[in-house]
Amino acid sequence: MRLDPIELGSFWMPKQSSTIAQEIDTAWYIVYWLDVVMFVGLMVPLAYFMYRYKRRTAKDKVSDVTHSTTLEITWTIIPSIMVIGLFFVGLSGWMKAMVAPGNALEIRTTAEMYMWTFTYPNGNVSVNELVVPKGQPVKLIMSSKDVLHSFFVPEFRVKQDVVPGTYTTVWFEATENRDTILFCTEYCGVGHSDMMARVRVMEKADYDTWQETGLMPGEKPLPPAELGKKLYATRSCNTCHSLDGSRIQGPTFKGVFGRTEQIADGTSVKVDENYIRESLLEPNKKVVSGYPAVMPTYKGLLKETDIDALIAYLKTVQ
Amino acid sequence: MSTSHAEHDHGHGSGNGDHVPHVLPFKVYIGTFSTLLFLTVVTVGASYVDLGHMGNLIVALLIATIKASVVALIFMHLKWDHKFHAIIFVSALLFLAVFIGITMSDTQFRGEAEAIEAKNPVDLKDPFKAERAGDVAVPKAAAAPAAAGSAAPAAGSAAPAATPAKH
Amino acid sequence: MSAKAEALGGAEETKLSPQFHVAHHFDKADTQFDAGRMGVWLFLVTEILLFGGLFCAFAIFRSKYFPSFVEAHHHLDRVMGGINTIVLISSSFTMALAVRSAQKNEKKKTTLLLAITLACAAMFLVVKYFEYSHKIHDGLLPGGNFTAADFASGHPGIFFAIYFMMTGIHGVHVVIGMGLILWILLRNQKNEFSSRYYAPVENVGLYWHLVDLVWIYLFPLLYLVG
Amino acid sequence: MANTATVDELGHSPEVRGKNYLNQTAGVWSWLTTVDHKRIGIMYLVSVLVGFGLGGIFALLVRLELLTAKKTIMDASQYNQAFTLHGAAMVFLFIIPSIPASLGNFFLPLMIGAKDVAFPRLNLLSLYLYWIGAIFMLAAIVTGGVDTGWTFYVPYASGVSTTSVISATFGVFVMGFSSILTGLNFIVTLHKLRAPGMSWYRMPLFLWSLYATSIIQVLATPVLGITLLLLIFERAFHIGIFDPTLGGDPVLFQHFFWFYSHPAVYIMILPGMGVATEILATNSQRRVFGYKAIAFSSVAIALVSFLVWGHHMFVSGQSELSSAIFSFLTFFVAIPSGVKMFNWLGTLWGGSIRFTVPMLYGIAFLFLFGIGGLTGLFLGMLSVDLHLHDTYFVVAHFHYVMMGSTAIAFFGGLHHWWPKMTGKMYDEKLARVGFALTFIGFNWTFFTQFILGTRGMPRRYYNYLDQYQPLHAFSTYGSWVLGLGFLITFICLARSLKTGAPAPANPWDSATLEWQTQSPPITENFEKAPIVTLDAYERPAEETA
Known part of the structure; x- marks a missing residue:
């Protein structure tokens, strides 16, 4: 998938694209400048002492002061107050990030090796593409089908692990009308670094249109083969099936339609409309010999028109 | 025999002047042993009385702790030993308490899953099942029973063993 | 070494335990004795925390799957558990007496008491063996291996995972303890111990009491309360 | 040392001239069966350096792979193994045993005037x-690698x-026992074997830091043991405690793991702080400022370290209550660390500072630990951690602490005590070059x-967005400088074994006890059992006069 880069808002941070980003950045800069001041405060005396007390002779007079209770108390208490302050600064932003507003749009999110599936309130599903309206709080209810994953959108400053066997939630309200990137930040295996997704932020009206018709802003309905080509890329077919004949995880799509494949159980099958459909819905029923049975099912993830479109597209890949 | 161990370390407990350090009278051991046996009977007996979710646990732990203290203090001579050994022993228990206590501050206060599940009856009761919600719309009829059976997902689900995690 | 032995008041030492001498890096026998015992106490700390992880898991899963735990613990045999508790307490008792008789130079009595302790330990394992084979036969096994059918509650496999891990690790400690007791028994037969030098007996005793101590918690938690 | 007439210019008296722990007995067997803490320390030293080399090679491979966004030299699964093995080797084979088991083993008895540790x-x-x-870990590498990350x-x-x-986790499990035994041994040794006059407050501060480290080793490592055992059983028999499909809790594993592994961070850094204190005290020629503050802050760090493990889990799905508690407690680790920093500066103040090679490492330690410690504040803050967690910021932070502080202190200590351990002086010029490249390369890389x-780059990524490529490439170039620095340091030290000048007993004019015997020491450490009459770092009156 081709993703646009993350825009930088400053030298350090990505652009702020959610309502809580500003508070988190402010906290970041507070501790940043505090650190800079403290570091300079430590290093300047260090440099000065190195210069001032550099050894001149073997019989240099050295100080015999071995302790100062006043100093010890001072440099215990002052930092203590500072770090308690930091704790509360952190706590405040974090509380906001933890408690979603009541009117939040709930999107069910499932992570698995190595893709993201988003189920919208009306039943729509998108894979590796999270579509959210601008200016409305969105709450993701997340779970994992296999191992730990983590949901991270740098521009939103939100992160939450996705844990199998339990639900975790994260919320944000996007403020910028443009695309950004979602990372998986909990190591999950070979495809960990490819487990990225696009976050599409759009106007509420465009979002509603997309929910109803599946059309992105400015998009016209596509002819089946072109829709299929798009699905090939957006539904992660391309991570396992090549177009140029090379072997990835699964058999190549080059010349796949009409080919006769050897099945793992010894039989063989001709790749036709029915086999493609079955492979999408029950992928592990007839696995091509020599390939691992790792394909996830697309049952419920593809509409009938999508399946037709994929079949139409595969006919064109020769 | 002035060089016996412990004589100058453990002033008390060895009043007989013998060089052997704090040999306890036999009756102390037999007394301890009887106490332990008695408490074992008590704890078994107490377990037949239903004292509720926490009640039985607290009683059992209390008796076990008395027994453990007796073993540590007398059989293990902690009562007459260096104070430092007692500190070592107690600090182990202290750190264990910290470990269990703080870990439970997480596990006891997580529990958001059920609430969400009740509120959000999407057909994702069992995140490990291969099927997912349909594209068109969530069939309301299918969702309702799934929500009802959601209290103990694995017990209610047809075949948890049939869909193990990928290996 | 001879000078050192002299300084320690050597005559009795050679008489009472001819093989014993103070290691060269200790200033006197007392220090060596104390050092050994402190080492053992520190070791016991590590044992407590090793079991501690499992106690933590027990606490968490018990509160999470309380009905399962209650149901599952009825499948443990509290008579066998009770017998084993008494066996282990008795072995602790004889072990404590063995240390006492070693302190008093009563070699034969020490041997006898150690032998009884050993026998108790063996008996504990025999009972444990019957318990285990019964569980295995009924399919009351950890997690994914759990096959017993007639369970009403959700996660009995977790209970048995904790049961087998706890009693299994405890059992391993019993076996190791038996080895240690046998070792000091043989050394005792070779006249290596005396009222001036009985540190190994005492230290093995400390270890054995801890094994007992862990069981004192395991028995009510697993067999009685669930 | 009392009678200068009978000792030669290297501090040897006629009775022991030419005799030392290295040549007392000869042959491989005499080494493998030795109970001499110095020989064991040396064998540990060689072993951890091999572990460091192994981890270092994996580190360079990882950095090389990250030179370009897509495949550079290896595929994704090889990359995952490389970073896992880099982490596992560095943590378990190198850093945890590095200072305590090698330098600690060698110098702890010497510094308290004992003949050996309590249980040789x-x-x-x-x-x-x-x-x-280590063999189990190496077997894991040979039989299919490990790709789980060092956190499993x-x-x-x-x-x-x-x-x-x-195989890998079992290896770590066994090494845990090694760590426990070392810690246990040190605690008893410090309690029971101090020379006459060596009271607790006369001990060099390195020993206080080792004492604090040992407390952690004894209290925390068993929990790692049970965690890994459960993991092994989970994997082999599906016992279900951590497996969500069987009702288990994967987040519980993280609690178990970090209950050890967070204190383990202080197993790594505390001895480094101790070594730095020794170096700074020796080379500023004066008594340590705030002795008790530094000593107690070591113990305080050890104890507080047990209360903060959950700050690794702010986004793991643990309860909000836990996260808040952990965040609050986390900040209290910063205070004793800060106290140490201030007291180290106080030690330099009013001193007579020599810039020997170990001192360069000591000052670098102050600089790098300053950055490593202060950047920890970012990650302790709940809201900021939401953004930074599991990104390269964390990678940079812990490398500044682990590598920049601990490893730099370790190499500083190695240079500091090298003459004592080997009886040879190294080439100062070459050592300075090695140091400079290491220091520059380290900052460059991290x-x-x-x-x-x-900017949002997640860690453990094989592939990354093109926009991160220039910075990744820049970091990789730095890693080559860093690698070269270590290579030169190794060559310098190895060469000194053959060509180095014989070392005097006390080349740095240090005040601590280990320098009051020959270089290298005799098997019994001291010809005459020392009796301590001076406070920590105090010099005899005629010298300071």
């Missing part, structure tokens, strides 16, 4: 356990990964990663 045979056993554990998070490690997880991380 146990000490040898701990070395053998370390080797056995479930369910990936318990069910999904197809690599040799069991400061870059702070920028990468804040």
